Amino acid sequence: MQTLVILFFLAQTVLCRVAYNLESDRSNEELSLEAIKEIQQLIEFTKKVDESQEPVPKLLQGPLRVSERDVHLYVYNRNDQNGKKIALSEIGEIKLLTAFDTNLDTVFVIHGWLNTFNSTFNNVVNAALLEIRDVNVISVDWDNFSRFSYFTAYLAVSSVGNFVGKSIRNISEAYNYPLERFSLIGHSLGAHICGFAGRYVDGLVSSITGLDPAGPLYYKALPNNRLNVNDAQYVEVIHTDAMFLGTNFHIGDIDYWPNGGLSQPGCDPSFGSCSHGRSFYYFGESLVSGSNNFVSTECKSFKAYEAGLCQNNTIAFMGGITYNETLTGDFYLITNKTSPYGLGYVNLPIDT
Numbered sequence: 001m002q003t004l005v006i007l008f009f010l011a012q013t014v015l016c017r018v019a020y021n022l023e024s025d026r027s028n029e030e031l032s033l034e035a036i037k038e039i040q041q042l043i044e045f046t047k048k049v050d051e052s053q054e055p056v057p058k059l060l061q062g063p064l065r066v067s068e069r070d071v072h073l074y075v076y077n078r079n080d081q082n083g084k085k086i087a088l089s090e091i092g093e094i095k096l097l098t099a100f101d102t103n104l105d106t107v108f109v110i111h112g113w114l115n116t117f118n119s120t121f122n123n124v125v126n127a128a129l130l131e132i133r134d135v136n137v138i139s140v141d142w143d144n145f146s147r148f149s150y151f152t153a154y155l156a157v158s159s160v161g162n163f164v165g166k167s168i169r170n171i172s173e174a175y176n177y178p179l180e181r182f183s184l185i186g187h188s189l190g191a192h193i194c195g196f197a198g199r200y201v202d203g204l205v206s207s208i209t210g211l212d213p214a215g216p217l218y219y220k221a222l223p224n225n226r227l228n229v230n231d232a233q234y235v236e237v238i239h240t241d242a243m244f245l246g247t248n249f250h251i252g253d254i255d256y257w258p259n260g261g262l263s264q265p266g267c268d269p270s271f272g273s274c275s276h277g278r279s280f281y282y283f284g285e286s287l288v289s290g291s292n293n294f295v296s297t298e299c300k301s302f303k304a305y306e307a308g309l310c311q312n313n314t315i316a317f318m319g320g321i322t323y324n325e326t327l328t329g330d331f332y333l334i335t336n337k338t339s340p341y342g343l344g345y346v347n348l349p350i351d352t
Contacts, residue, residue: 072140073138075094101136108140109184110139110142115187117141121280140193162200168200183205192218203233207232208227210227210238257332290320295318295343295344297314297332298314298316299313334346
C-alpha cells in the first residue's frame with residue numbers, strides 16, 4: 001500500500017503538469033518529450049494499481065464535491081441548431097425552455113478533459129447527428145471541473161454522471177418518455193460519465209458509444225468505477241489511443257480497434273492528443289458518410305487481422321447511427337491517414 005500511495009502522489013503531480021501541456025495540444029501539436037515521460041509514469045501507476053492485490057488508495061475513490069449548479073445542459077435539434085442553455089434544476093421544464101421535442105429520440109453528448117460543450121468533439125458529433133437525423137441533442141457542460149487537472153476532472157466523473165442519469169430519469173418521468181429512446185455518446189472521461197449515467201437508470205438507455213474512453217486511473221478490475229458493458233442495452237467502444245490517453249482493454253459489447261487502437265495514421269507516433277481525438281473524427285464521418293465505410297473484422301489481434309487470417313470472420317460496421325446488438329467481441333480495421341478516413345472493404349494482407 002505504501003508503494004501505491006507514493007506512486008499516487010507522483011501521478012498527481014504528473015497530472016497537474018501534463019494538464020498544461022495538453023492544454024496547448026488542442027491544435028494537435030505533439031507533446032514535449034518531458035510530457036511524454038510524465039504520462040508514461042502515470043500509465044505505470046495505473047498498471048501497478050490494476051495488477052496489485054492491494055486495495056486502491058482511498059484518495060482515488062472519493063468523489064469530488066460537485067453541485068448540480070456546476071453542470072449545465074445545451075439542448076439542440078433541427079428547430080434550434082444554436083441551442084438553449086438550461087440548468088439541471090430546470091430539466092422538468094425542458095419542453096417549455098427549449099426546442100426539446102418528445103416525438104424525437106434524444107442523444108446526450110459528453111465531452112472529456114480540457115474540453116467544454118463547445119469543443120471540437122461536440123461540434124463534430126452534434127453537427128453530424130443533426131445532418132443525418134432530427135434528434136434532440138443534449139450537450140453536457142461540466143467544464144467547471146474538466147478544465148482543471150486530470151485528477152480533479154477524474155474525481156468529478158461519478159457525480160457528473162449521476163447528475164446526467166438523474167436528468168434522464170426526470171425527463172422520462174415528466175413526459176412519459178421511454179428510457180429506451182435515450183442514447184449517450186462520450187469522449188475520453190466523458191465516456192465514463194456516460195457509464196455512470198446509464199447505471200443510474202439501471203442500464204435501460206438504448207446505447208452508449210464510448211469514444212476512446214480515458215485510460216489513466218481507470219482499472220480493468222473495477223468495472224463499477226468506469227464505463228462497462230452493463231451500463232446500456234448496447235455499449236460500443238472505439239479505441240484510438242490505447243496505452244496512452246485511452247484504455248487498452250475490452251469494455252463494451254463490441255470494441256473497435258482501428259489500426260490496432262494505438263497511434264493512428266497521420267498522427268505523430270511519439271505521442272499527443274491527435275490519436276485520442278481521432279475516435280470522434282471517425283465516428284462523425286461514420287454518421288455522415290455511412291458506417292459501411294468503416295468495415296471491421298472480428299479477430300483475436302491486430303497482427304492476425306493485418307496478416308489476413310480473419311478474412312472469413314464476422315464483419316461489423318464501426319460507428320453510424322444504428323447498430324446490430326447481436327454483434328459482440330473485438331473488431332479490427334484500418335483507416336486512411338487523412339479525411340475521408342473510411343476505406344470500406346479492404347483485402348488483406350496488403351502488399352507493401
